[in-house]
Amino acid sequence: MELIFELSKVGRxxxxxxxxxxxxxxxxxxxxxxxxxxELDLPEVSEIDLVRHYTKLSQRNFGVDLGFYPLGSCxxxxxxxxxxxxxxxxxxxxxxxxxxxxxxxxxxHLLFMMQRLLSNIFGMAEFTLQPAAGAHGELTGxxxxxxxxxQKGEKRRVVLIPDTAHGTNPASGALxxxxxxxxxxxxxxxxxxxxxxxxxxxxVAALMLTNPNTLGLFERNIEKVAQLVHGxxxxxxxxxxxxxxxxxxxxxxxxxxxxxxxxxxxxxSTPHGGGGPGSGPVGVSAxxxxxxxxxxxxxxxxxxxxxxxxxxxxxxxxxxxxxxxVVVKAYAYIRSLGAAGLTRAAEMAVLNANYVKEILxxxxxxxxxxxxxxxxxxxxSKQVAESGVHTTDIAKRLIDYHYHPPTIYFxxxxxxxxxxxxxxxxxxxxxxNFCAAMIAIAREAKENPQHVKDAPLTTPVKRxxxxxxxxxxxxxxxx
Amino acid sequence: xxxxxxxxxxxxxxxxxxxxNDIEELFANIPEKFRLKQIPxxxxxxxxxxxxxxxxxxxxxxxxPNLTLTGAGAYAHYIPAVVSHLVGRAEFYxxxxxxxxxxxxxxxxxxxxxxxxxxxxxxxxxxxASMYDGASAMAEAAVLCSKMSGRGKILIARSVHPExxxxxxxxxxxxxxxxxxxxxxxxxxxxxxxxxxxxDENTSGVIIQSPNFFGCLEDIAPIANTAHEKGAFLIxxxxxxxxxxxxxxxxxxxxDFVVGEGQSFGNPxxxxxxxxGILAAREKFLRRIPGRLAGQxxxxxxxxxxxxxxxxxxxxxxxxKATSNICSNEALCALAAGIYLAALGKNLRRLxxxxxxxxxxxxxxxxxxxxxxxxxxxxxYNEFVVTCPDAREVNDRLANExxxxxxxxxxxYPELKNALLFCATEMLLKENIDHIVRIxx
Numbered sequence: 001m002e003l004i005f006e007l008s009k010v011g012r013x014x015x016x017x018x019x020x021x022x023x024x025x026x027x028x029x030x031x032x033x034x035x036x037x038x039e040l041d042l043p044e045v046s047e048i049d050l051v052r053h054y055t056k057l058s059q060r061n062f063g064v065d066l067g068f069y070p071l072g073s074c075x076x077x078x079x080x081x082x083x084x085x086x087x088x089x090x091x092x093x094x095x096x097x098x099x100x101x102x103x104x105x106x107x108x109h110l111l112f113m114m115q116r117l118l119s120n121i122f123g124m125a126e127f128t129l130q131p132a133a134g135a136h137g138e139l140t141g142x143x144x145x146x147x148x149x150x151q152k153g154e155k156r157r158v159v160l161i162p163d164t165a166h167g168t169n170p171a172s173g174a175l176x177x178x179x180x181x182x183x184x185x186x187x188x189x190x191x192x193x194x195x196x197x198x199x200x201x202x203x204v205a206a207l208m209l210t211n212p213n214t215l216g217l218f219e220r221n222i223e224k225v226a227q228l229v230h231g232x233x234x235x236x237x238x239x240x241x242x243x244x245x246x247x248x249x250x251x252x253x254x255x256x257x258x259x260x261x262x263x264x265x266x267x268x269s270t271p272h273g274g275g276g277p278g279s280g281p282v283g284v285s286a287x288x289x290x291x292x293x294x295x296x297x298x299x300x301x302x303x304x305x306x307x308x309x310x311x312x313x314x315x316x317x318x319x320x321x322x323x324x325x326v327v328v329k330a331y332a333y334i335r336s337l338g339a340a341g342l343t344r345a346a347e348m349a350v351l352n353a354n355y356v357k358e359i360l361x362x363x364x365x366x367x368x369x370x371x372x373x374x375x376x377x378x379x380x381s382k383q384v385a386e387s388g389v390h391t392t393d394i395a396k397r398l399i400d401y402h403y404h405p406p407t408i409y410f411x412x413x414x415x416x417x418x419x420x421x422x423x424x425x426x427x428x429x430x431x432x433n434f435c436a437a438m439i440a441i442a443r444e445a446k447e448n449p450q451h452v453k454d455a456p457l458t459t460p461v462k463r464x465x466x467x468x469x470x471x472x473x474x475x476x477x478x479x
Numbered sequence: 480x481x482x483x484x485x486x487x488x489x490x491x492x493x494x495x496x497x498x499x500n501d502i503e504e505l506f507a508n509i510p511e512k513f514r515l516k517q518i519p520x521x522x523x524x525x526x527x528x529x530x531x532x533x534x535x536x537x538x539x540x541x542x543x544p545n546l547t548l549t550g551a552g553a554y555a556h557y558i559p560a561v562v563s564h565l566v567g568r569a570e571f572y573x574x575x576x577x578x579x580x581x582x583x584x585x586x587x588x589x590x591x592x593x594x595x596x597x598x599x600x601x602x603x604x605x606x607x608a609s610m611y612d613g614a615s616a617m618a619e620a621a622v623l624c625s626k627m628s629g630r631g632k633i634l635i636a637r638s639v640h641p642e643x644x645x646x647x648x649x650x651x652x653x654x655x656x657x658x659x660x661x662x663x664x665x666x667x668x669x670x671x672x673x674x675x676x677x678x679d680e681n682t683s684g685v686i687i688q689s690p691n692f693f694g695c696l697e698d699i700a701p702i703a704n705t706a707h708e709k710g711a712f713l714i715x716x717x718x719x720x721x722x723x724x725x726x727x728x729x730x731x732x733x734x735d736f737v738v739g740e741g742q743s744f745g746n747p748x749x750x751x752x753x754x755x756g757i758l759a760a761r762e763k764f765l766r767r768i769p770g771r772l773a774g775q776x777x778x779x780x781x782x783x784x785x786x787x788x789x790x791x792x793x794x795x796x797x798x799x800k801a802t803s804n805i806c807s808n809e810a811l812c813a814l815a816a817g818i819y820l821a822a823l824g825k826n827l828r829r830l831x832x833x834x835x836x837x838x839x840x841x842x843x844x845x846x847x848x849x850x851x852x853x854x855x856x857x858x859x860y861n862e863f864v865v866t867c868p869d870a871r872e873v874n875d876r877l878a879n880e881x882x883x884x885x886x887x888x889x890x891x892y893p894e895l896k897n898a899l900l901f902c903a904t905e906m907l908l909k910e911n912i913d914h915i916v917r918i919x920x
Contacts, residue, residue: 001584001783004592004821015559015822017829021909022840027725027832030839031858035696037727041599044824047561054565054589054818061585063573074575078482082527084567091538097751098549099883100874106540107750120520132611132752133807135794143653171794171804175622176653180799218508248518250509265807269482273811274586275576275771276609277753293649315649319552319614319642319740320751332534338524339517341481347502348483351490354497354505371505399582404575410795427484428493459581461784469776469788473765475605476595477775 001060001460004043004053005477014047060460061274062404068430070356072375072407072419073166073214075244075266077349082336083269083329092328097320101305107324108304112297114281114331121334121342122243122260123253124283130293130322134241137261137280138172138208143314144259144284144291145206145235146176151291151312154233156205162191164214164411169239178205185413189215189368191225200232210239211255212246214411214419216353216372226256235259235288243267244423245350245373248343258285268330279326293317348424349374352431356422359435363442367414374423380416389445389452391416396463397444397455401437480527545881546911550862550902551692552613552640553751554719554743556830557905559822562745566815576771576807580786586810587785590773593817600723600820601737602730603759607770609813610756610805613740614643617686617716618650619769619803620736620758624684624712625656626802627767632657632681636669638691639716641891647686656683667695667855667864675705684712688739689729690722693888693900694862695855703733712736719743720757721904722860724823724831736760745819746812755812766792769803830905834861837903837912844916845901854898862902864888870897873919880918 027036045053063069069076086092095104115127131137142159149156159173162183170180181199186192190213207229212218219225229236238252238260244267252260264270264279272278284292294313295306306321337345350373357366357376364378380391395405395418407419422431445452456462485493490502499505506514525533547555566572570585577583577590590608597606610616621633633651635644637660644660651658659677664670669687678685685706689697699715706713715729717739729737742754760768766789774788794801823830838861845865846853854864865885867873874884885899892898903912 001588003588003595004817005595008824013822013824013826014561015819015824015826017823017826017833018905020833020836022836022912024832024836025839027835031696031726031835034698034700035727035858036725037602037723037731040724040825040828042596042824042827043821045821047822050561050818050822051565053821055568057585057589058565058568058570059585060582060588061570061574061577062579062582063570065569065573069575071575071578076575079573080482082530086531086534086538089534089538091541091543093747093749094543095541095750096544096547096549096555096748096883097553098551098886099544099547099750100878102878103542103544103883104750105542106537109540110537117521121518132615132809133805135804135806136611136615139653139804143649146653167793167795167798167801168804168806170799171797171801174799174801175650175804177655218506220508220510222513223510246506246509248515249506250513250515251518254513254515263807271572271811272575272807273572273809274574274583274814275810276807277809277812278807279753315652316642316645317615317649318612318646318752319640320612320754322751323753324751325747325749326753328534332530335522335533336480336525336527336530339521341524342518342521344481344483347505348485350505351485351493351497351502355493358496358498371507373505395579396581399579404582405579425482425484428489456581460584461581461778461782462780464580464778464784464786465776466786466788469774469786470791473772473788474775475591475765475772475788476598477591 001056003477004045007045007049007053008043010044012044012046014045014050067402068426068434069404070406070420070422071404072421073241075421075423077269077423078425079269079271080333083332086332087325087328092325105304108297110331111327112304114327117334118281118283122283123251124260125286126289126292127281127283128292129281129327130317131280131282132318132323133276133278134261134263134280135168135172136317137282138168139175140293140317141237141259141261141282142172142176144288147291147314148288149205156203158203159205160199160207162209163413165208165210166239166241169208189217190219190221193221193224196228200228202233204232204234206235206237208237208239210242212242212373215368215377216375217368217370218373222255241266242374245346247346248339249346253285258288264326264330269333270326270329277323277326279323345424352422352424352426356420356431356435360438363439375419375421377414378418379414380418383445384416387445387449389449391418393452393455394441397441397452398437399456400458403434403437544883547883548901549883549886550719551886551900552718552740553748555748555904555906556721556743558745561822562815562818565818566811571814572811577787584785587773589814589817591775591785593813594773596817596820597757597759600728601759602728603737604762605765606759607768607772609808609810610758610770611809612754612756613738614646616738616756616758617643617714618647620714620738621647621684621686622650622654623767623802625654628683630681630683632659633684634659634661634674634677634682635686636661638663638669638693639686639688640692667693667857668697669702671701678705678709678711682709682711684714686714688716688718690718690860690862693855693864694859695857696726696860699729699732699734714738719861721831721834724827726860741816744816746815753809753812755809755816767802770805770808833905837907838863841901841903841912844912848919861904862900864898864900866898870899876918
């Protein structure tokens, strides 16, 4: 397909600019020529060219609205339309972040209430809504941990991270100057308590734990884990990427977590936007409240204000207050569902994952065969051994069946991993049809492996040369 | 309202397949004492109609201004109707990060085109797929300079957006390097002598902004030379992206990195977010920069196609050795920016000129008010600083008329008492400006 630049024709425009109603002074007369640019190389297209170009692009893209999207650890649930409608209200989109507080009482009220509701749902003392995404929330959380020990005058330089963790965890730890040490999983896929005991010392600032972990398993020794970490003066960090599994069933605060970061674009149904914007609120236990980023909302009588007056804060992690408009959508979602609806979401998400697990078990390796939470992790090892068909091939073949593939090759401890997260918004029929496709592919892999290796066959482009892309990088078009 | 489609029969059948009698059995790994019966203190569930009414009532507690005269890092611009129509296509907004390239060509190509437009606008060879916002883009560029140089100090102009400076400090503290602030000169630009005096062999980089927080344009080439003489990198930010329609980009003046806030390109004010961080760089940093990159390649039949590339820089591959921990970015905001820039095309220059005309008109009118004085002599784009007799009283008077006034600089710059930072974009009509002047007379 052509690039927008290739549609360009000198003199065309898709958006016009009003004529000036004030005097037009030649810019050269008050801006020295050295500050002015000579050429401006942007595409020149008409409005209909523009509309057709991006509409065609959209048709070459797959979203939840087109079909099942069981991308593990990404919680690709349906994004209710009402949330888009309310977030687009001019009252929510039209305000400048520096609008005086009397202009912004609605926004401040909403943010304040959101912090409260999240605190109730997760059992934390307080939340910040400033981080822009999950990894940003993680970074914020680890910064607070660093500050906490700085204030106590303790030099702890290690963060423990299980081998099942998301890659963002070690990267966030390293960005705060911590040394990251890998904690082994036990045979059940949970924390190896002996290894944890061995690693815990006064050097350890925190354990970063994803619970349920990336195998979709709830850490049943969580109480012991928390005791071991706290007993050595460490903090327990919770990666809330998988929070959809336990809404209304348990609360990280009650389990002993000191920090937890959420992803509103996973658990609370805000659309992922093709890779953002997300929103990564961070909840903390009472001992970390003072370190939350500023500004924070304070209530004076019936009025809400922003306040920077928190001397022990880590500071700011971004400009302004966070991805406000994303929070609006998540707030509407939480209010729609209420307590019972959130609990039902977790229950149905977990039921769906277990259902898929049971149906596919005879056809694919299941390295950890326990009751899973919101996702289940298979391995394509059997197919590799039988016919040389790899997990990538299975994923690509699913595309021909009009499904988005699951997360693949993650978690790293499962070879040829296939991580399936159905979410609660999918019907039994959808799951049955998806499982039928997976079973058909398992059969194809035996009977006609080449067919699977050639997939996808129905897409506008076939498999792409990623090696070429990395060896001769072309990230900006040149004429 | 919930969005779970299962009927009672569905659930019964599924439970039978799973081999349970009660859903609760699936949560058996959660120790009994931590099992929740119900989330405490939650308001009741709402029907869609009730949700709509609730959100409308919350929105109604806001007061939408008639006019906004504050910029300071977020800018009120007209957004062509076509932008929201195209960004609103659910194939885009309900997708995840384009990991599966064959069914994500739309977003990948759109991001590749965005990267190209941003590189051209900033005068750079490359740009990434976006960062969280302008401030975090700046902070991450600073972290990168520190990592690449192994030097312990970064110099930041005091005329950089105070919140960006604060974010850069947070990241610097976490990473263990020092931030030193360089004062501004009398004309509103960076004090080049002070900069030169503080640059040494331990300086990883210099960070400036142009237009800077006071609206003044910096003379970037000599700053770049000064930094490079000591082996330091230059990170040059901008405030309002539309300035790039008219103003010479930092990439043409020797900057190593250009960062900034892309909100002006087709994204609403949204009370501060979501916005998008722009990060552009010289080609030689391609394998070091943070964030995602869409790259062009071919499929096995030789057809043009796009993938996420150079992922070995990123956290999911490199883990603790990654350039950054960024994962999700602001893809949809970048999509909006690309559509906006393609819609305007060369009209971006006309738009920038219109901003300049309006600003000059507002500035000339305000400077004629008794007791009002323009602070700085350096050339401006669409913001300027003016000292008035009583800043608070001025903003109160404007607020009473439903107008968000100037940004009060005394909060961040105690020496700039009663100094207001005003912004005039194409949204201000001549009659609006005349009305403002009448209010303030």
